[in-house]
Amino acid sequence: MKKDISAENRSPRLAIIAHDGKKVDLVAFATYNRDRLQHCRLIGTRTTARMLREKVGLQIDSVESGPHGGDVQIANLVVEGKIDAVLFIVDPLDKHPHDPDIQTLLRICNVRNVPLATNIATADHLISSPMLDLVQKRHLVDVIAS
Numbered sequence: 001m002k003k004d005i006s007a008e009n010r011s012p013r014l015a016i017i018a019h020d021g022k023k024v025d026l027v028a029f030a031t032y033n034r035d036r037l038q039h040c041r042l043i044g045t046r047t048t049a050r051m052l053r054e055k056v057g058l059q060i061d062s063v064e065s066g067p068h069g070g071d072v073q074i075a076n077l078v079v080e081g082k083i084d085a086v087l088f089i090v091d092p093l094d095k096h097p098h099d100p101d102i103q104t105l106l107r108i109c110n111v112r113n114v115p116l117a118t119n120i121a122t123a124d125h126l127i128s129s130p131m132l133d134l135v136q137k138r139h140l141v142d143v144i145a146s
Helices: 005-009 020-032 046-056 070-079 099-111 120-128 131-145
Strands: 013-018 041-045 060-063 085-089
Touching: 013 020, 013 046, 013 070, 020 046, 020 085, 020 120, 041 046, 041 070, 046 060, 060 070, 070 099, 085 099, 085 120
Parallel strands: 013 041, 013 085, 041 060
Antiparallel strands: none
């Protein structure tokens, strides 16, 4: 049984994605929560990450854009245990050609029991929850249990 002590002291790892119709909302959310987000390790799809770097000043890594496989790359990171929570601000009133990829990410978050916010109201609750600080301890329990 391998114990991952380093998990106790790391920052929460948060994936951030927003559909084009919700990017303005995400910028407002991220600006308001900048201090909290700066204490997280952030990764986003290419366009979302670039926007958060340029408009909010956040340090954020990126994968491909959603339509080019970025949602699947984030899903893979969730499967690998490298993401603690996902903020995926979806536009439910628009069609997305990569909808199967979107559904894969949402399903993987539910299968892996990874917190998932799909709108700003839920993202507000997730980001302000003391449970976000405990995700590394949840990870430690998962490592010890396996």
